Amino acid sequence: MTTDxxxxxxxxxxxxxxxxxxxxxxxxxxALNALDFTWVRFIEGLGNGAKFLGEMIPPNFERWNLLVExxxxxxxxxxxxxxxxxxxxxxxxxCAARNLMPDWVTWPARTIIAVCRSFHPVIFAILFVKAVGxxxxxxxxxxxxxxxxxxxxxxxEAIEEISLKPVEAMKAAxxxxxxxxxxxxxxxxxxxxIGFATYQFDxxxxxxxxxxxxxxxxxxxxxxxxxxxxxxxxxAAILISIIALIMLSELLSVKIKAIFND
Amino acid sequence: MxxxxxxxxxxxxxxxxxxxxxxxxxxxxxxSLSTVEIIPEFLYDAPYQLHDLFTRMxxxxxxxxxxxxxxxxxxxxxxIASLGTVLxxxxxxxxxxLSANNITxxxxxxxxxxxxxxxxxxxxxxVWAILFVAIFGPGALAGTFAIGFRSIGFCGKLLxxxxxxxDHGPIExxxxxxxxxxxxxxxxxWPQVAPAFWGLALFRWDINVRExxxxxxxxxxxxxxxxxxxxxxxxxxxxxxILLCIFTIVIxxxxxxxxxxxxxx
Numbered sequence: 001m002t003t004d005x006x007x008x009x010x011x012x013x014x015x016x017x018x019x020x021x022x023x024x025x026x027x028x029x030x031a032l033n034a035l036d037f038t039w040v041r042f043i044e045g046l047g048n049g050a051k052f053l054g055e056m057i058p059p060n061f062e063r064w065n066l067l068v069e070x071x072x073x074x075x076x077x078x079x080x081x082x083x084x085x086x087x088x089x090x091x092x093x094x095c096a097a098r099n100l101m102p103d104w105v106t107w108p109a110r111t112i113i114a115v116c117r118s119f120h121p122v123i124f125a126i127l128f129v130k131a132v133g134x135x136x137x138x139x140x141x142x143x144x145x146x147x148x149x150x151x152x153x154x155x156x157e158a159i160e161e162i163s164l165k166p167v168e169a170m171k172a173a174x175x176x177x178x179x180x181x182x183x184x185x186x187x188x189x190x191x192x193x194i195g196f197a198t199y200q201f202d203x204x205x206x207x208x209x210x211x212x213x214x215x216x217x218x219x220x221x222x223x224x225x226x227x228x229x230x231x232x233x234x235x236a237a238i239l240i241s242i243i244a245l246i247m248l249s250e251l252l253s254v255k256i257k258a259i260f261n262d
Numbered sequence: 263m264x265x266x267x268x269x270x271x272x273x274x275x276x277x278x279x280x281x282x283x284x285x286x287x288x289x290x291x292x293x294s295l296s297t298v299e300i301i302p303e304f305l306y307d308a309p310y311q312l313h314d315l316f317t318r319m320x321x322x323x324x325x326x327x328x329x330x331x332x333x334x335x336x337x338x339x340x341x342i343a344s345l346g347t348v349l350x351x352x353x354x355x356x357x358x359x360l361s362a363n364n365i366t367x368x369x370x371x372x373x374x375x376x377x378x379x380x381x382x383x384x385x386x387x388x389v390w391a392i393l394f395v396a397i398f399g400p401g402a403l404a405g406t407f408a409i410g411f412r413s414i415g416f417c418g419k420l421l422x423x424x425x426x427x428x429d430h431g432p433i434e435x436x437x438x439x440x441x442x443x444x445x446x447x448x449x450x451x452w453p454q455v456a457p458a459f460w461g462l463a464l465f466r467w468d469i470n471v472r473e474x475x476x477x478x479x480x481x482x483x484x485x486x487x488x489x490x491x492x493x494x495x496x497x498x499x500x501x502x503x504i505l506l507c508i509f510t511i512v513i514x515x516x517x518x519x520x521x522x523x524x525x526x527x
Contacts, residue, residue, distance in 0.1 A: 028348055031341045035402040035483075045398040052396050076294035083291045118509060122388065122476040126493065131311040132304045140300075210386040213480065220388075224480070227392050239385070246384045259279045
């Protein structure tokens with residue numbers, strides 16, 4: 001008979017893993033202190049939260065005119081930004097693909113993409129609000145930047161993964177560069193591109209509900225104004241309509257992807 | 263023509279559906295362009311305004327880094343991001359268990375879990391921040407909760423997918439040996455999803471560093487508060503410094519995450 005000491009546990013505890021958990025616990029303790037969190041504040045917050053929720057319910061749809069107007073502006077920002085963003089990101093993404101272009105083309109294109117990805121959209125929105133004034137134009141420019149950063153990168157990666165055989169065959173047959181692009185490169189990435197485009201439209205729609213908080217048009221401005229005026233029942237109405245809008249667009253994008261994938 | 267066989271890539275129905283999508287997209291764009299309220303003069307003016315903005319930002323006011331406590335704000339931002347990620351993972355685990363259909367067998371509960379995940383992702387982190395500022399008052403507590411609640415959707419969705427893809431061998435073995443549910447979760451599922459879990463924790467932390475740098479604009483703590491103050495006071499050189507700081511921590515976070523991922527995988 002084996003004794004307990006001889007029997008090995010099938011699940012050995014790793015010392016490093018234990019140490020990691022302890023460090024994590026210590027960090028959480030430190031951070032809670034550093035950020036000055038106390039249990040009292042949390043409990044107080046729960047009370048406030050209940051009051052807040054109480055004021056939010058029932059949602060107030062009285063000013064639905066304003067709501068619909070803002071939602072339309074939000075959608076318009078997303079649509080225009082997606083169209084131009086995708087339009088710009090196609091050539092930039094293509095230039096950034098290392099298997100199609102020489103180094104002196106890919107580097108500038110990659111730099112543009114990196115710059116577009118470097119900051120949070122809200123920071124771009126602030127800069128554009130200062131540059132072109134309050135209103136939807138600032139939001140559109142922000143989201144165009146965002147789309148270039150995201151789609152440009154993904155599109156470049158998609159092109160780098162294509163099979164080069166059709167490209168070489170066409171080049172050998174003496175096809176001009178544009179024909180190579182249209183008939184050898186694009187068919188291979190088209191479906192993925194539709195995926196990116198619908199995803200980006202979704203992302204732009206989500207973000208266009210938010211850029212208004214810093215004054216760049218759309219429903220975010222109304223949302224922030226309602227929050228500052230303690231108009232919580234209207235705030236609830238705005239939130240509900242934003243969530244409904246985004247769910248709707250998600251459904252739509254699933255449908256569109258299905259159309260292109262079969 | 264004798265041979266009337268034609269090669270068609272798509273059925274007429276498919277072609278019609280695609281055409282409808284293109285038409286819908288174009289008409290939506292045309293409608294948007296014609297009704298959106300854009301003042302073209304502002305667009306022509308933009309390069310000049312941007313140039314003006316950048317000249318006002320130069321030279322960068324490095325002195326305010328210590329004077330205006332920007333260092334403190336940066337540390338607070340990192341703490342909000344990290345603590346928010348911990349909170350998100352803590353909350354995402356039960357939701358993921360609920361929405362993984364091989365663990366929770368009831369479709370209603372699955373649907374409920376998915377609903378929580380989707381609503382968490384639908385609301386932007388700035389909007390979450392607004393809500394939590396209304397609840398907890400301005401400050402880092404609201405920011406942490408905003409970051410945490412925003413991240414539940416992302417972490418929970420990926421974790422649920424990882425849980426659904428596990429190998430069933432070890433789990434059936436444990437179940438056959440009569441292990442209780444908690445043991446099955448800890449010894450059967452956890453070792454298999456742990457790499458995915460840490461990977462997504464790192465990935466989300468990286469995103470959260472970006473997000474937590476701006477939630478201060480609505481009063482939820484971190485460097486965004488300093489940015490908001492500097493913007494309101496038109497201290498452009500200080501704004502430049504804060505933007506530089508945000509840029510730096512975002513890049514540092516990305517590099518750190520990449521290094522850790524390389525050493526884990």
